[in-house]
Structure formats: structure tokens, C-alpha cells
Amino acid sequence: MDTRYLVVGSSHAALEAVAAIRMHDPDGSLALVTRDRHPPYSPTVLPYVVSGRSVPESVRLRDDRYFTANRVTYLPGRALVRLRPEHGTATLSDGATIAYDKLLLATGATPAIPPIPGLDRAAYHVLRTLDDALALRSAIATARRPVVLGGGLVGMHAAENLVEAGAAVTVVEMQPRVLGAYFDPIAAGLIERAFVAHGARIVTGRRVVAVSREDAATRVHLDDGDTLTTDLLLVATGVKPDLAYLADSGVAHEAGILVDDGMRTSVANVWAAGDCAQARDFLTGRPILNAILPEAAEQGRLAGMAMAGDPGTRSYAGGVPLNTYRFFGHHAIAVGTVPAGAADHLRHDAAHGRYLRIAVADGRLHGMFGVDVFFDGGVMRQLILRRTDVSAVIDRLLADPLRTGRELMSRMWK
Amino acid sequence: MTMAVREAGTAAATRPRHIVCEGNEAAALAVAMVRPDMLSVYPITPQSSLVEHLAKLCADGRMDAEIVDAEGEHSVLSVLQGAALAGGRTFTATCGPGLAFMFEPYWRTPGLRLPIVMALVTRDGITPQSVWGGHQDAMTVREAGWIQIYCETVQEVLDTTIMAFRIAEHRDVMLPVNVCLDGNYLSYGAARVTLPDQAGVDAFMGERNINWHAALDPLRPMAVDPLTGGSGGKGPAAFLRYRKGQCRSMQNALRVITEVHDEYAARFGRAFAPLVERYRMDDAEMALVTLGSMTGAAKDAVDEARAAGRRVGIVKIKTFSPFPVEALAQALAGVGAIGVVDRSVGFRWNCGPVFQELLGVLYRLGRPVPTASFIGGLAGADLTVEHFHAVIARTAALLGGDVPDGPIWVNEND
Amino acid sequence: MGHAYATIAFEAARCDGCQDCMRACATAKCGSDDISRARLQVLPAVLPAGQPLDGGAPASFELAMCRQCGDPRCVAVCPAGALAKDVETGVITRNADTCVDCLLCTVGCAYAGIAPDPADGRVAKCDMCDGAPACVAACPTGALRHVTTARIYNEVGDWEDLFAPGLAGCQGCNSELVMRHALRRVGPDTVLATPPGCVPGMGSVGYNGLTGTKVPVFHPLLTNTAAMLAGVKRQYKRVGRDITAMAIAGDGGASDVGFQSLSGAAERGEEILFLVIDNEGYMNTGMQRSSCTPYGAWTSTTPVGRETKGKSQDAKNLPLLMVGHRCAYVATASTAFMQDFYDKLDKAIAASKHGFAYLHVYSPCTTGWRFPTERNIAVARTAVETNFVMLWEFTPQDGLHLTHPIESPRPVADYLKAMGRFRHLTDDQIGHIQAKVEENRAVIAQIAAGAAAR
Numbered sequence A: 001m002d003t004r005y006l007v008v009g010s011s012h013a014a015l016e017a018v019a020a021i022r023m024h025d026p027d028g029s030l031a032l033v034t035r036d037r038h039p040p041y042s043p044t045v046l047p048y049v050v051s052g053r054s055v056p057e058s059v060r061l062r063d064d065r066y067f068t069a070n071r072v073t074y075l076p077g078r079a080l081v082r083l084r085p086e087h088g089t090a091t092l093s094d095g096a097t098i099a100y101d102k103l104l105l106a107t108g109a110t111p112a113i114p115p116i117p118g119l120d121r122a123a124y125h126v127l128r129t130l131d132d133a134l135a136l137r138s139a140i141a142t143a144r145r146p147v148v149l150g151g152g153l154v155g156m157h158a159a160e161n162l163v164e165a166g167a168a169v170t171v172v173e174m175q176p177r178v179l180g181a182y183f184d185p186i187a188a189g190l191i192e193r194a195f196v197a198h199g200a201r202i203v204t205g206r207r208v209v210a211v212s213r214e215d216a217a218t219r220v221h222l223d224d225g226d227t228l229t230t231d232l233l234l235v236a237t238g239v240k241p242d243l244a245y246l247a248d249s250g251v252a253h254e255a256g257i258l259v260d261d262g263m264r265t266s267v268a269n270v271w272a273a274g275d276c277a278q279a280r281d282f283l284t285g286r287p288i289l290n291a292i293l294p295e296a297a298e299q300g301r302l303a304g305m306a307m308a309g310d311p312g313t314r315s316y317a318g319g320v321p322l323n324t325y326r327f328f329g330h331h332a333i334a335v336g337t338v339p340a341g342a343a344d345h346l347r348h349d350a351a352h353g354r355y356l357r358i359a360v361a362d363g364r365l366h367g368m369f370g371v372d373v374f375f376d377g378g379v380m381r382q383l384i385l386r387r388t389d390v391s392a393v394i395d396r397l398l399a400d401p402l403r404t405g406r407e408l409m410s411r412m413w414k
Numbered sequence B: 001m002t003m004a005v006r007e008a009g010t011a012a013a014t015r016p017r018h019i020v021c022e023g024n025e026a027a028a029l030a031v032a033m034v035r036p037d038m039l040s041v042y043p044i045t046p047q048s049s050l051v052e053h054l055a056k057l058c059a060d061g062r063m064d065a066e067i068v069d070a071e072g073e074h075s076v077l078s079v080l081q082g083a084a085l086a087g088g089r090t091f092t093a094t095c096g097p098g099l100a101f102m103f104e105p106y107w108r109t110p111g112l113r114l115p116i117v118m119a120l121v122t123r124d125g126i127t128p129q130s131v132w133g134g135h136q137d138a139m140t141v142r143e144a145g146w147i148q149i150y151c152e153t154v155q156e157v158l159d160t161t162i163m164a165f166r167i168a169e170h171r172d173v174m175l176p177v178n179v180c181l182d183g184n185y186l187s188y189g190a191a192r193v194t195l196p197d198q199a200g201v202d203a204f205m206g207e208r209n210i211n212w213h214a215a216l217d218p219l220r221p222m223a224v225d226p227l228t229g230g231s232g233g234k235g236p237a238a239f240l241r242y243r244k245g246q247c248r249s250m251q252n253a254l255r256v257i258t259e260v261h262d263e264y265a266a267r268f269g270r271a272f273a274p275l276v277e278r279y280r281m282d283d284a285e286m287a288l289v290t291l292g293s294m295t296g297a298a299k300d301a302v303d304e305a306r307a308a309g310r311r312v313g314i315v316k317i318k319t320f321s322p323f324p325v326e327a328l329a330q331a332l333a334g335v336g337a338i339g340v341v342d343r344s345v346g347f348r349w350n351c352g353p354v355f356q357e358l359l360g361v362l363y364r365l366g367r368p369v370p371t372a373s374f375i376g377g378l379a380g381a382d383l384t385v386e387h388f389h390a391v392i393a394r395t396a397a398l399l400g401g402d403v404p405d406g407p408i409w410v411n412e413n414d
Numbered sequence C: 001m002g003h004a005y006a007t008i009a010f011e012a013a014r015c016d017g018c019q020d021c022m023r024a025c026a027t028a029k030c031g032s033d034d035i036s037r038a039r040l041q042v043l044p045a046v047l048p049a050g051q052p053l054d055g056g057a058p059a060s061f062e063l064a065m066c067r068q069c070g071d072p073r074c075v076a077v078c079p080a081g082a083l084a085k086d087v088e089t090g091v092i093t094r095n096a097d098t099c100v101d102c103l104l105c106t107v108g109c110a111y112a113g114i115a116p117d118p119a120d121g122r123v124a125k126c127d128m129c130d131g132a133p134a135c136v137a138a139c140p141t142g143a144l145r146h147v148t149t150a151r152i153y154n155e156v157g158d159w160e161d162l163f164a165p166g167l168a169g170c171q172g173c174n175s176e177l178v179m180r181h182a183l184r185r186v187g188p189d190t191v192l193a194t195p196p197g198c199v200p201g202m203g204s205v206g207y208n209g210l211t212g213t214k215v216p217v218f219h220p221l222l223t224n225t226a227a228m229l230a231g232v233k234r235q236y237k238r239v240g241r242d243i244t245a246m247a248i249a250g251d252g253g254a255s256d257v258g259f260q261s262l263s264g265a266a267e268r269g270e271e272i273l274f275l276v277i278d279n280e281g282y283m284n285t286g287m288q289r290s291s292c293t294p295y296g297a298w299t300s301t302t303p304v305g306r307e308t309k310g311k312s313q314d315a316k317n318l319p320l321l322m323v324g325h326r327c328a329y330v331a332t333a334s335t336a337f338m339q340d341f342y343d344k345l346d347k348a349i350a351a352s353k354h355g356f357a358y359l360h361v362y363s364p365c366t367t368g369w370r371f372p373t374e375r376n377i378a379v380a381r382t383a384v385e386t387n388f389v390m391l392w393e394f395t396p397q398d399g400l401h402l403t404h405p406i407e408s409p410r411p412v413a414d415y416l417k418a419m420g421r422f423r424h425l426t427d428d429q430i431g432h433i434q435a436k437v438e439e440n441r442a443v444i445a446q447i448a449a450g451a452a453a454r
């Protein structure tokens, strides 16, 4: 099979690329290959599938009608296993070879399984695919004492699902606090407090040293000698791209595929975007894995535009950490980072559990983090990307981030 | 576009009848008989009664035509150009200053190949301010590309006007026709005329197919008259092709005029010399060359001269444009002296324009026949039998080698 | 793709901060009088001007609301597929059943267009009220407008462009815009006359046997456009065929040498659609003066010298002269106001079926007026906003009405300084032009008042 555009993956980065290609080139042949058998969905929605709030049928991001209308050859259930850029060909798990003019790798990431002795012999769950979610969903029904390894977003989402299912959950996090990638101790403390209030147990600063099996139960041994016995073990200790298909391809990669600001890899006619790509960090300028949905969408779009030769193509602004997190009816939003030596502007209403932190360095906004204080994260992201000097307005920004951000937006880029 | 002849019923007459009318009315009656689509008019002496007759014929329902009272001659002809481009049979009349004002669309009409018929009620040029007859207007535009046919009598005005449409619309011609009738003498001169029967005229005109060559028709869109020419590319050659075709059609007209006159004579029993009329030219040793209504007086004078033993004849030009070189050469083949009577002046050669044209015919004859230019009948002046006797006498002097070195002004001593 | 949509426009200068719009929105969307729940937020500007707020002088009020983006980031980041752009209306809709309340859309959007409703914490956004926005209806100052021009573009997009691609107009030429839009609207059953000037100059009638137009088209003389069209139209009417006889003419031919035939055809009520593209001079032949050239303007025949500086007479008001003919329809238009132009085009087409319809479109000329090519529409708009050009329409039945009255016009100097042909003007000359603008406004106002009093 020959195609002008070959896109591998069917999630945010891939789908945005397809849309961007079709904006500029409505006719060029386009094939979408994905390992997953289900219609396209977002990993981010999986906690809601686990909880039952979403059903698999309602979470599809595109349907066959879309692919037909946009003349996309959609090839699900096939994985890319080998790439030969010198021939412009990709080999799939079903043995087929596809010749492409332009290739996008948007294969995302897979759960990183820590090298814990005994874990490979234990039964455990992960949460990355819809099949994972459905498996976890049925396991939850009977789980009494689940243990979640990892207090990141995936782990915390799943833990909440388990709490709501009535189980006595324990979360084990190696770092001193949960969600440490996004939140400072105060914010994380508010989140932990909510979990504890709902009957969960949060164990931080502890490493798992071994896992063993005893009949139906699994025992989790911590570095302080404590042992947790569980009937459901979920491993959520981070993600890493699975790049086995790159062997001998010559495509440069570290943990992820290295890309420039045009999402171009080291090899001609091959682009990469999303969780599998290692792109420039806005703050440090170094290539990083910034495995979040908005970046995947943005990178996918830029790659698609570049592949189609869209003259509107811009170069990547750089990755900015960004997240929203809902827990037990509360919300937390994190935008940006706190660079070393940043000035902190805080307000904390402990009684109501409201917290806001603004990180400013050299007068410029670098990060804003809130728990139950809503602000427009997209507006703040723009202010960060525009390196906006907020020193003159910092008091107002702290007091009323919503209105102040909107006023700045109106004046600067409306 | 082909359009069937509309049913008779509003026609002026259905069987031959005789009436007494002036030349202007005769022209109007002839126009009614050919069932035109569009008339456009603007009054000017000595044409005015012609358009008044047209208006009356329409108002009385004796002619089913659109009549556009335009705001000036320039628009008069422009309206007809539009109508002709849309497939209409069209007619108008003008003279002198009206023709001058009309000149811009006038000299464009032949290039557009529009079979418009226009009565030119000839009038002398201003200034000196004059509203009376003379051929100066028609002579001034003789290189504009129209066919110009001069009438001698009111009857000939009527019959020629009918024939003019057939000539103009002939596929081998497709050129506009001026039917020239002398201001005052023919326009206002009343005579008994025989009207052809309407059915006969309908049959004579045949199937209507006026605008087969170029059209402004949304059903077959085309650009009419795009810019053509320039200094390079195919433009100038295309322009040349158009011009050459126009010249060829002008030559075709000599044949078509003859055929149409023959057909008319066969159908209606009235014959007119189509190009050149030879009057008492057998054994003539000298010839007068005349144009238009003056020929009547000239014929009387020649009859008297013949009775007195002078071997004199007349060669009357009916078709002035295209100039009937061959017919004239034949008609003048045996003569030893020629007197050309012009009703206008040729400023450049200090002679009459017909005289000047005739010099070219002499070249064709291959021998230098002594020829004199007579200019008379300007600004309404009468050319009487007496004047022609003087002309004959002076022409006879040519036989003895007495060739004047300038024009002879006929009415100078009236 | 290629679809355009209605939008809500906010003109900060008109806003007095009454917040009626927010109340209307909260009521319409939540049945509440809590304005914090409104999906548009009008905010009093409190921040100081200047760096780092590089947007220039602050308006008194700012607006945050969804722009119904063409390439919506909120949709791109929604993991639940709960957001989508409605292809018919352009509105970004949210499916409350599938939304999982993750708030990711709020970090995707850079415009604060989607945010949680304080009452239930679920995100909410403007949905344009099914095409009848409550906020716009409630706005007492006209600061909020529902711009529905998009309807026209969508409709127009479905009509065939009846000019060939590749007409060789100057870069940024407004005439080409006018021509293409107008002919699309008028449609294929048209005979088009384009007298010598920019319109055929860019190749609409064509060169050497090639044509630039898909309807029958011809070059009339500069002088006889209206007369030739009258003949065409009458002949078709005579044989029972309904065609539109249309002229796209320049101001020079219409107001000067062709005025007689124009006037004659108008007086006779010829059924013609006569569209004049007024670029205020003979631009095709090298920017010479016409009687529509305004006072003070540089042209190649009214140069700027020591003795005289530009044209020393005022422009002829050709559309007003056509009112004097009591044509079936007369209107002025500008490409900066396309909806107005289209409305008038519709009326002119209808009028041309029973009388003379005259449409005068002001058409800034980048080349001849000397301004950057991308400024064309801005210049056209400024002409209207300064009353240098007034948009009105006339019928014998209803008289003259302003279709886009300017309540507080900007000084005409704003218009004059936008282009090079007026660069040399002295203060006296500017004063003269301002006075002429006032005079013209007064004349038009008087005629309009007469119509209103009937």
C-alpha cells in the first residue's frame, strides 16, 4: 500500500494531525494505523470509564463517518513494528508494509513498570487503554483492599474511583507528596486531606521493595518494613514511550523521540508528536517528555500542518506543564512551573481549603497553581508563553486572577 | 438565433397599392414591411418626418416594433447595436450633424458585423450653418466600412430600403447599410409609389436569422469584442483576420446587392440597376457620372442633348460603397470624355469625392480619359436640366483636349 | 470547510458597563439573576495603560466570551468528545451528558471562553442562543452586535463565480471584489457590459479571443454603455426572455463622457442594473482626474505643484444626480459593509426588472490613491465612518434613507491621512473638505428628512 501521509496512533496527537493535514490538503491519500481495536478515545477519559460515569460507546473521539468524509484510510488493530525511513516504508504487525511520503509517529506512551522484585509474577492492573479500563472496572466491583502504586494523576484518579466504589484504598507514593509534578506541599496537602476524609490511606515517601503472592492475595512490601495485603494491585508509576519499532531505523531518541520545533525527527519525512515525542521545554529549552493531553494535541497539529506544507505553520512555543484535576467535587489547576529562585505569591484560605500560588521570576509570570480557586488556565498559559511582565499587576492577579487575567487577555490578544 | 417570421396582421398592406408620399414616408413604410424588432430615433432636419412616420406607424399598431426615443444619435445607434447583438432586426435614420455625433458607434458597427440599416437623409456639412441637402455627410464617412447605396427616386427609396435588410443580413455580407436619400429632394419630394404586398415582402425576407455570427446570449456565453492586437503575440494577426474578413464581405456585397436586386425585380416587377446604371450609353462618346436624385434632371438633359445629336450618356452610381470599380470600368469602356457631378467636396484633392474615386477606375481602363469634376447642389441648391446642359457642354470640350485644372462649381452663377 | 458564521461583536467604546447583557444571559441560560453565571463577562478595565500591557490605551470595559473559534482548542483538548463545532451554526456545543467535568477545556481556550458555572461547577459557554442572542437584544448602547454577514458569504460560496480566475487586477484591488461578488449574485442569465476601464482592463472581456467572464460580456464604448444595454434588454424582453442587463462601469465613463447615455437610459426607465465602481478617477489609463475625483486629490492630471495642489474642484455627486432622475432604485455602497451591499444588490436586481437601477460602489484604489494594498477595506470603512462617503438608498416611493447612519463621525482628516493622494493637503484644504463633508451630509439629511416626513 502507498500513501502520501501515514499517521501512526489514533489518539490526540494523531487525530489533531489528521485534522490539520485535511485543512490544507483535502485530497492527499492519508492512512491512520493504530494498535488499538477500539474507535479512537482519550486515555484521559479512562478513569470515568472505570467509575462507570462514561461508557465506551460515548467516549469515541471520531467515528467511521468522520474517516469516510475526510478520506482517511483507518486501519485499527495493527501495530507499527518496524520502520525503514531509507525506503520510506513502515511494517505492521500483520506483516503488511506501507510506503509513505510523510510519516507521523504519534504512538503515545505505555505504563512504566518499575523493576520491583516479584512484580512480574504478581497479578496487577495498569490503566492506559480502554481494555485496561474495562478490566479494572470489573475488578473494582469485588475489590476490598486495593493498593495503588504511584500518586500521580493516573493513580489518584483510579484511587478516587476505588474509594467511590466503597473500597479501602491505599496509595503508595515514593515522593514526599502526591501529584508532586504539579503541586506544592500545600496544594498536595489539600488533595491528600480530601482523600483521607473519604477513607483512603495515603502513604508517601515510601518505596515498594518487593511484591509477593499468597493464594489470591498479593502482598506489597514497603521499605519501612510494612506490608500491605491487597486483592487488587494497580501499578501507576508513570509512563514511557514504547519505541521498539525504531530499532535500526536511525531515528534519534532518548526516552522519547527527539524532535525539533517543527516536530521533525532526525530523519527526513518523519515527524513525531505527543507522549512519544521529546520536544523543547519552554522554560529550560531542553528536550523533555511532557506527557499531557494539551501538548499532544498542539504538537500533533503543528506536525500535521508541517507535513501538509501549510504556510500557516508556526514553530512550537515549547512545552508548559499544564493540568486540571478534579477530586471529590473539588478542583485543582496547575499551569507552568516554579523556576529556581522564583518569587512566590500565595494566598491560602485554610478554612475553606482554597489556595492560590503564583510564581514570578524576573517580573514574568511562570506558574499559577490553585485549589478550589478557579482561573482561566488557557489565559495564564498565554501570559507565560508571552513572557508577560506581571509585576505591576501581581497584587490584582493574586486577589482576582479570573478578572485580571481576562482583562490582560482583552488588551493583549483579543 | 433563428426566429420565425411573425404572423402577418399588423402589416401595412396585403396587396399592391399605389399611394403618393414623400421619400421619408416611403422609407418608413418600407421599414414597416420588413417587420423590424427595434427602432431608435432622434429627430434632425431633413430626416425628422421619417422618424415621425415610424412613430406613427408604431403608435397606430401598423408596425410591431420597439421604438426607443433616445437622447441623441450617439445613443440611437448604440441602442441598435445592443439590440442587434441580441438578435434584433433594427433600423434608424439620421443625417449631417446627427451622423457626426453618431460617429463613434458608427465606425464601430461594421467591425461588430451588425446588419443595421440606416437611412441617411443626406445633408450638407456645417459650417456654414445649413440644414439643406448635399452629400457631404455621407462622403465624410465613406471609409467607415458601411455599405452606402444612393437612391434616385421615392420609389427606389422604398424598394431599396426593403432590399437593404436582405443585403445587410446576408451571411456573406453581415455589414450595416446606409440607404442614402437626398435631403430635401427625396426626403420631402412627393411622388406616386407602388407598395409591394406584405405577403410578398414576407416571402422575400424569408426565414429570420439575423444574429447567427456573434451574440450576447446567456444560452451561449461569449465575449464580444475583446481587446485584439498589440505589438506581439497572436493579437495583431487576429486583428488582421477580422479586418480582412470585413474587406472580403464588402467585396461579397457587390455580388449580393446584384442578386438581391435581381430577385426583387423578379418578385415585384421593379428593376433597378444594383451597382451602376447605364443610361443611353450605347455609342456614347462622353458620359456624365451622377449620384442620387440629381440623375433625374441629368437624364432629361441627356435626352434633349441626344435629340440634338450629341452622343452623351449617363453612368449613375447606385452603390457607392463598396465602390463598383469593375462595373464602372465596363460602363465607361468606350467613352472619350467624362464629367463627374458631385454634390459634395473633396477638400484634399480640390475636386468632388466621386471624381476622385473615379480616377482609380480610369487606371483600370488603361487609358487616360479626359475627365472633369463638377461640384453642384450644395446646401440644397437645385441641379436643373439647364445646369446639366452646361455640364454636357463643358464635358464635350474635354473631347477637344480642354481639360480644366480644377473643379467647375455648377451653381456658382445661380 | 470554507463556512462562515454569525458572530457577536463588541465595540468597547460604546459600552457603558451597565451589565444588562450579563443579566440577560444569566436569565436566559440559568434562569438566574446572578451575573457571575453569565456566559459573557463585561469587565471594567482597572489595569493601568502601558507596558507590559502592549495593547495600547485601555478601553473602559473589556469582554470575555467564547469566539466560537474556527479551530477550537477547547474541542481539541476535550478527552470526552463532549465539545464539537456545529457545522451549520458554527457554535461550539457541549454535550452535558458526556462531559466528565475535567476542566481541560479551560486550559485549552486562550480566550476565557469556557469556564465553570459557579453554581454547579460544570463548564458552560456561550451557545449564541440559537441565533438570537439575548445579550445583544438587551444591550442598550449598541456595543454588542450580532453580525450575521456570514450568511451572505455562505450563500455566496454556493454561487458560481462568473469571472474566470486570474483576472489581472492590481494587488488588493477592490474592484475585483465588487465585480466577483456582484456577478455571482446576479447570476448567469446576464448580459454584462464593461466599458473601457479597470474592469475590462483586468481581462474580464478578455484579450485576443480569450474571455475572462462566463456570461456574455462586451466592451461598449466608454460613452454608450447604458444605451447598448438598453438595446440588449429590450430585444430580449421583446422575445419574452428574462435576462439581467448589467453594467459594471467606472466613475469616469459614467459621470463624464458616458453621462448623457446614462441619463437618457435612466430617464427612459430602461430596465438595466447599472453598477458604478467609483475609484474617483481614470485609474486604468494612469490615474487621471474624473469629475468624481474629490477636491484636493492628487491625480496625474491634477498634480501637486507650486501653484496648485491637487484637484481644485469638488466631486460631482453622481448618485444624487441619479436620484434626480427618479430611477426605480438608487443606492450607494461600500465593500467595507458587505451585508449592506448585498441587501442593496438584491433590491437593485429586483428594481432592474421594472426600471432603471443604479448602484454606486465606492472603491478605494490602492494604486491610484496610494495606500498599502492590505488597507483597502480599512480605507473604505474610514470613508464611511468619517461621512466622506454616505451609505443610503432611494426609491421614488420611499424617498431617500440612510442605511448606515454615522452618529458621531470621525474627522475627515482620519480618512485623508490614510492615503498618499492627500498627503500634500494644507490645513485650509482639509478644512475645505471637512466643510464639504458637512454640506453633503446636510443635503442628504434634508432629503432623508423629507422622505421620513412623508
Ligand SMILES: Cc1cc2nc3c(=O)[nH]c(=O)nc-3n(C[C@H](O)[C@H](O)[C@H](O)COP(=O)(O)OP(=O)(O)OC[C@H]3O[C@@H](n4cnc5c(N)ncnc54)[C@H](O)[C@@H]3O)c2cc1C
Pocket: A008, A009, A010, A011, A012, A013, A014, A033, A034, A035, A036, A042, A043, A044, A045, A046, A047, A078, A079, A080, A081, A106, A107, A108, A109, A127, A128, A153, A154, A157, A245, A273, A274, A275, A276, A291, A292, A293, A294, A296, A322, A323, A324, C102, C104
Ligand atoms: C488515566 C489517565 C489520565 C490522564 N489524565 C490526564 C489529564 O488529566 N490531563 C492531561 O493533560 N493528560 C492526562 N493524561 C495523559 C494524556 O492522556 C496523554 O498525554 C495523551 O493521551 C497523549 O496523547 P498521544 O496522542 O500522544 O498518545 P496516546 O493517547 O498514548 O495514544 C497513542 C496511540 O498510539 C497507538 N499506538 C501505540 N503504539 C503503537 C504502535 N506501535 N503501532 C500503532 N499504534 C500504536 C495507541 O493505540 C494509541 O492510539 C492521562 C492519561 C491517563 C492514562
Ligand code: SF4
Pocket: C065, C066, C067, C068, C069, C072, C073, C074, C075, C092, C108, C109, C110, C111, C112, C113, C114, C125
Ligand atoms: S471556548 Fe475558547 S477555544 Fe473554545 S471555541 Fe470558545 S473561544 Fe475558542
Ligand code: SF4
Pocket: C077, C078, C079, C080, C081, C082, C083, C094, C098, C099, C100, C101, C102, C103, C104, C105, C106, C123
Ligand atoms: S470539562 Fe467537559 S467539555 Fe471541558 S474538556 Fe472536560 S469533558 Fe470536555
